Amino acid sequence: MNKPSLFLDRVLPVLTVIAVILVIWHVAVVYLNAPFVRDQAARAGTVVTLGEIIPQTFNQERPILPAPHQIIAELWDTTIAKPITSKRSLVYHAWVTLSATLMGFGMGTVLGILLAVGIVHNRAMDKSLMPWVIASQTIPILAIAPMIIVVLNSIGISGLLPKALISTYLSFFPIVVGMVKGLRSPDVLLLDLMHTYNASRTQTFWKLRWPAALPYLFTSLKVAIAISLVGAIVGELPTGAVAGLGARLLSGSYYGQTIQIWAALFMAAALAAVLVSIIGLAHTQVLKRMGAKP
Amino acid sequence: MNGYILAALAIWIGAWTLNEWLVRQRPASAEAKQAIGIIVPVIFGATLLAVWECLVHGFQIPPILLPAPSAIWVKLVNSAPVLWADFQQTFLKSVITGYIAGCGLGFAVALLIDRSPFLQKGLLPIGNFVSALPVVGIAPIMVMWFGFDWPSKVAVVVIMTFFPMLVNTVQGLASASHMERDLMRTYAANWGQMLIKLRLPAAWPFIFNALKINSTLALIGAIVAEFFGTPIVGMGFRISTEVGRANIDMVWAEIAVAAVAGSVFYGLVALAERWVTFWHPSVRGGRA
Numbered sequence: 208m209n210k211p212s213l214f215l216d217r218v219l220p221v222l223t224v225i226a227v228i229l230v231i232w233h234v235a236v237v238y239l240n241a242p243f244v245r246d247q248a249a250r251a252g253t254v255v256t257l258g259e260i261i262p263q264t265f266n267q268e269r270p271i272l273p274a275p276h277q278i279i280a281e282l283w284d285t286t287i288a289k290p291i292t293s294k295r296s297l298v299y300h301a302w303v304t305l306s307a308t309l310m311g312f313g314m315g316t317v318l319g320i321l322l323a324v325g326i327v328h329n330r331a332m333d334k335s336l337m338p339w340v341i342a343s344q345t346i347p348i349l350a351i352a353p354m355i356i357v358v359l360n361s362i363g364i365s366g367l368l369p370k371a372l373i374s375t376y377l378s379f380f381p382i383v384v385g386m387v388k389g390l391r392s393p394d395v396l397l398l399d400l401m402h403t404y405n406a407s408r409t410q411t412f413w414k415l416r417w418p419a420a421l422p423y424l425f426t427s428l429k430v431a432i433a434i435s436l437v438g439a440i441v442g443e444l445p446t447g448a449v450a451g452l453g454a455r456l457l458s459g460s461y462y463g464q465t466i467q468i469w470a471a472l473f474m475a476a477a478l479a480a481v482l483v484s485i486i487g488l489a490h491t492q493v494l495k496r497m498g499a500k501p
Numbered sequence: 502m503n504g505y506i507l508a509a510l511a512i513w514i515g516a517w518t519l520n521e522w523l524v525r526q527r528p529a530s531a532e533a534k535q536a537i538g539i540i541v542p543v544i545f546g547a548t549l550l551a552v553w554e555c556l557v558h559g560f561q562i563p564p565i566l567l568p569a570p571s572a573i574w575v576k577l578v579n580s581a582p583v584l585w586a587d588f589q590q591t592f593l594k595s596v597i598t599g600y601i602a603g604c605g606l607g608f609a610v611a612l613l614i615d616r617s618p619f620l621q622k623g624l625l626p627i628g629n630f631v632s633a634l635p636v637v638g639i640a641p642i643m644v645m646w647f648g649f650d651w652p653s654k655v656a657v658v659v660i661m662t663f664f665p666m667l668v669n670t671v672q673g674l675a676s677a678s679h680m681e682r683d684l685m686r687t688y689a690a691n692w693g694q695m696l697i698k699l700r701l702p703a704a705w706p707f708i709f710n711a712l713k714i715n716s717t718l719a720l721i722g723a724i725v726a727e728f729f730g731t732p733i734v735g736m737g738f739r740i741s742t743e744v745g746r747a748n749i750d751m752v753w754a755e756i757a758v759a760a761v762a763g764s765v766f767y768g769l770v771a772l773a774e775r776w777v778t779f780w781h782p783s784v785r786g787g788r789a
Contacts, residue, residue: 220623271646330524331517334538335545342764349637349721353728353744354752358566433633440635444728452638460641460729472638479634 232275239271240264273466281470301474303451307367307439308482311374312432318375319382319431320424326383327390327416328408340383349377352441370442370451374435381430389423390416418497425490432482440475452478505559509552516548568750577754583739584758591736592762594651595723599658604715606659607666608708615674616692628668636661640726654726654735661722662715669711673704706781709774716766720759 237260244263248255255263265274273281285297322340326333352373359369393415401411443453452471459468520541528534550570556562557569564572577584614620640657647653677700685695727737736755743751 217622217626220619220621221626222623224620224623224627331521331541334524334541335520336542338542339546349725351740351752351756353741354749354756357744358749362566429633433635437635437637440638441725441728444725456638456641457729460644463645465642465645468641472642475638476634480630483633 229275232272236270236272236274237261237264240267243267243271269463269465271465273469277466278469278473281466282473285470286474297455297470297474300451300455300471301478304436304439304443304453304475305478307370307442307451308374308432308436308478310367310371311376311438312378312435314371315375315378315431315435316382316428319379319427320386322379322383323386323390324412326387337387340380343380349373349438349441352438353444356442370439373442374438377438378431378435381427381434382424385423385427385430386420389420392423393419421493421497422490425486425493428486429483429490432486433479436475436479436482503559505555509555509559512548512551512555516544520544565747565749568753572750573753573757576750577757580751580754584754586734587736587739587755588758588762590651590732590734591654591723591727592720595654595658595726595735596719596766598651599655599723600662600715600719602655603659603662603719604666604712607663607711608670610663611667611670611674612696614671615696621671625668625671628664628671631664632668636664637722637725640722641729643726644729649730649732654723657726658719658722661718665714665718666708666711669707670704673707674700676707677703705774705778709770709778712770713767713774716770717763720763720766724759 241260241264244255244260244267264270265276267273270277282297285295289296289298322336326336355373356369359372397415397419398411401415406414439451440453440456443449443451444457452475455471456468459465459471523537523541523544526537528537553567554569554571557567568576610624614624637657639660640653643653643656643660647656674696681699681703682695685699690698724737724740727735728741731738736759739755740752743749743755
């Protein structure tokens, strides 16, 4: 069997689907925004033809669905054209969200790993904690985000930490579950081998369990970073729209600035993509150094 | 140090010792083993509640910061009609409708693109990518398009649940091994027969995985979408307004309802999974 080329096999299908999405998007722009144009024309007492409607639907100030070029223009305007320190710069808002995300992600990772180590080494912790860790995943934890923010605010903690705490809360579950699985993944033969070497518990942990758990850890980290970004964005909603991508979403929805919402959404998507791919890169690097087959 | 804090410490140490002792037992019968597996986490949960109660009284934490569990329970019982109305609006209308529509749509699209490897290769990376995105951000747009009432929440839930379902179903349908497929081919099975007799059963574990993920996502999506605008009813609406009015006990009551609803929902999906995929090693192993 000859290997299919990367372009034909991978890139072309994705590009086709993206192209189809873009075409549907443009049609939807005309379809959704046309009533407004007709309405305006009717009020002005003029009749517009279809040829006049279409260009107008692509250049409205507050469209129901903005055209892609409007979003790109808004993104360009708020990232490159504005100084980064400006409160209207999307880079500034993205940074606010990113710092909360990373802080929460860091705390969640440390907490999750510590809990997993405890669960693997202590039977009582395993039996009493593990069911709750799993049960807590079924609870819509995001719902308590506004309360955490307001309550912490009232005892004088505000700014980065409350948002980071929500991210921590969300991101530590996948890490606990993945790490427990990973730390238990070495099979009995290997554990017995460590036993014959008279290895202590710490030695077994560092030389066998920890390396064995790393692939699991990275898989969980990918889930965790994505979800902690969601946590940070939702955490910004109830703070009265001060700064951050969530605040941009909220203020955009208050004032009907659809283009602003879409730009914030695209920025969040780009942020998620970059974060996940950084972890993916680290994943392959670590696996390579551990001698895994590519 | 006052009595309450000492009581909290005593309860904690007592319950932990009890649990340590329980997990060291090696009961002969399977039932006793199962019972211990249930009792230990229940003791842990009850201990948490008791310690919470004692600490709130012991440190005299103002109820505006953290109400005691007993106060939350009283509030929960007293405002049952309001909570029931919120539950109906958010859970029965938005979550269930959106969950069924989103999962059904994801499943249907996966079946539709099943015969086209080209579309699969195009849609899978995009589906995986979208699953990692903060999709809840779409909520304000949906509220703008579909209005304040529950249809906009349904739309958010549909979008959130669609992609995990699509990706998992496509993966599941591809999971039957070559040997089994070749066997079906020697039986001259057509596409439909192969789907129903081999590939769909092989895909169930994947599909149920998506259904479980989606049960949580759906509730989160509906509640967060309500932060962006609702009629004056709904769990997300109640949480955000009662936080504003500093009725923290009401917020906790609402969270308790959401937690129970989410857990029961998840539990039902998990039960259905055991019933449908009774042949799967993870289920058979769990029963022994």
